[in-house]
Amino acid sequence: MNHAACRNPVFCLTPPYLLRRIARNGSPAQRETATRTLASDGTFRSLRQATPPSRAPDAGVRGVLEPEGRKRRTIFDVGNTQNLPGRVARTEGEGPSGDAAVDEAYDGLGATYDFFWEVYERDSIDDDGLPLNGHVHFGVDYANAFWDGERMVFGDGDGELFNRFTISLDVMGHELSHGVTQYESGLNYMGQPGALNEHLSDVYGSLVKQYLLGQTAEEADWLIGAGLLTENVDGVALRSMREPGTAFDDEVLGEDPQPAHMDDFVRTFEDNGGVHINSGIPNRAFYLAAAALGGNAWEVAGRIWNATAIDPRLKPDTGFRRFARLTARNAASLYGSGGREEDAVRGAWEGVGITP
Amino acid sequence: MRLKLKTEGGFASFPGLQGPVEIDTEGLGEEEAAELVRRVRETRFFERPEGPGEPPPGAADLRLHVVTVEEGARSRTVRAYEPVEDPALRALIEALDAQAREIRRARRGRGPGGGPVGRPGGNVPP
Numbered sequence: 077m078n079h080a081a082c083r084n085p086v087f088c089l090t091p092p093y094l095l096r097r098i099a100r101n102g103s104p105a106q107r108e109t110a111t112r113t114l115a116s117d118g119t120f121r122s123l124r125q126a127t128p129p130s131r132a133p134d135a136g137v138r139g140v141l142e143p144e145g146r147k148r149r150t151i152f153d154v155g156n157t158q159n160l161p162g163r164v165a166r167t168e169g170e171g172p173s174g175d176a177a178v179d180e181a182y183d184g185l186g187a188t189y190d191f192f193w194e195v196y197e198r199d200s201i202d203d204d205g206l207p208l209n210g211h212v213h214f215g216v217d218y219a220n221a222f223w224d225g226e227r228m229v230f231g232d233g234d235g236e237l238f239n240r241f242t243i244s245l246d247v248m249g250h251e252l253s254h255g256v257t258q259y260e261s262g263l264n265y266m267g268q269p270g271a272l273n274e275h276l277s278d279v280y281g282s283l284v285k286q287y288l289l290g291q292t293a294e295e296a297d298w299l300i301g302a303g304l305l306t307e308n309v310d311g312v313a314l315r316s317m318r319e320p321g322t323a324f325d326d327e328v329l330g331e332d333p334q335p336a337h338m339d340d341f342v343r344t345f346e347d348n349g350g351v352h353i354n355s356g357i358p359n360r361a362f363y364l365a366a367a368a369l370g371g372n373a374w375e376v377a378g379r380i381w382n383a384t385a386i387d388p389r390l391k392p393d394t395g396f397r398r399f400a401r402l403t404a405r406n407a408a409s410l411y412g413s414g415g416r417e418e419d420a421v422r423g424a425w426e427g428v429g430i431t432p
Numbered sequence: 433m434r435l436k437l438k439t440e441g442g443f444a445s446f447p448g449l450q451g452p453v454e455i456d457t458e459g460l461g462e463e464e465a466a467e468l469v470r471r472v473r474e475t476r477f478f479e480r481p482e483g484p485g486e487p488p489p490g491a492a493d494l495r496l497h498v499v500t501v502e503e504g505a506r507s508r509t510v511r512a513y514e515p516v517e518d519p520a521l522r523a524l525i526e527a528l529d530a531q532a533r534e535i536r537r538a539r540r541g542r543g544p545g546g547g548p549v550g551r552p553g554g555n556v557p558p
């Protein structure tokens with residue numbers, strides 16, 4: 077969805093591709109999903125304006141006496157080159173720069189930091205106050221975002237298929253969370269461990285958005301990258317955690333290849349063994365657990381998954397089944413063995429064809 | 433000279449965007465063909481390592497470019513993760529990517545009633 081062209085809210089909520097999609101697939105649930113997605117994407121922008129002012133500027137390295145829970149963001153403008161790091165465009169505590177990508181990255185990394193700190197008491201990527209460096213306007217018409225092991229990098233998109241990658245809050249949450257995985261389990265970026273690495277970034281990314289919007293599991297859209305695709309595309313987002321495989325069906329982008337069940341697990345050498353494809357299976361399991369538990373997904377399901385993400389038993393080569401077993405064990409140790417939480421988690425994995 | 437670009441992975445990983453896009457310089461205009469050949473020469477394509485090397489530890493969502501060049505009896509495939517450090521290789525990938533986008537644009541324009549829009553020398557498998 078293109079916000080710049082979005083003067084009429086009715087038009088915004090029902091762009092042509094969506095109408096076509098509804099006409100094709102037409103279930104009431106899908107209709108509701110699509111409408112909610114577009115509405116919440118607008119909500120983020122208005123919430124952004126209402127974000128409380130940041131604390132005092134702090135450009136230096138944190139001393140031992142400085143409090144935890146203080147974020148230190150620097151946003152760089154790479155100036156449509158690929159020469160990292162680029163020039164400093166906004167530092168912690170500075171007001172809006174007026175550059176949408178710079179300010180969205182600043183706010184998105186801030187919202188992600190706050191989520192980790194307020195909900196799971198995690199102090200940044202390394203749980204030790206690591207400064208957050210976001211780099212925007214990377215490359216020319218660059219349609220990707222990545223974590224390079226030290227920093228988060230965002231392209232402007234090509235304007236034809238993709239809007240700028242900072243437009244969707246969960247993109248910042250997703251990339252920052254790759255850093256969390258790097259400092260915790262170090263899940264290999266290949267095959268099933270790689271799909272779990274992607275999965276955890278999608279879980280955290282979606283939860284950051286749900287937390288900011290105050291949405292329950294039922295209210296959330298469970299989409300990754302809502303608002304990222306332009307109105308030229310037949311699609312609502314990059315991925316759907318609720319219904320993997322349904323986020324887009326477009327003549328140029330192709331069909332959403334994500335499976336929602338182990339029966340449809342994709343064996344491929346591409347994309348590091350399908351890390352962005354098979355993540356649909358654990359994504360769906362997380363959604364099923366959150367939906368079964370009800371309420372805010374970050375409170376119970378999210379806590380179980382976060383406990384698993386930082387669990388020393390989660391190894392770089394852990395696959396789906398062992399990960400599933402760890403979530404069940406963490407549900408039991410957090411909420412009691414044989415309780416409804418453990419039942420919900422086991423049921424969720426069974427729902428995607430994995431017996432923990 | 434025949435060139436092929438495949439792009440895998442990335443945060444926004446789409447089946448329709450990974451290609452491969454294939455360009456035969458014989459199907460291009462003289463200037464455009466010469467430009468591509470020059471870019472290939474600048475990368476020292478047939479001498480360079482096949483790559484892709486190890487991405488930095490912990491890195492995620494990096495796209496992988498797979499470039500194949502065939503010239504006479506010679507053929508070589510080079511792989512590189514983003515960000516591509518070598519400016520010559522980066523420029524070649526960007527040039528091929530620009531071709532891929534033009535082909536995709538033509539394909540989208542070929543919708544119902546739009547009539548066929550072709551581009552010589554380029555094709556994307558359906």
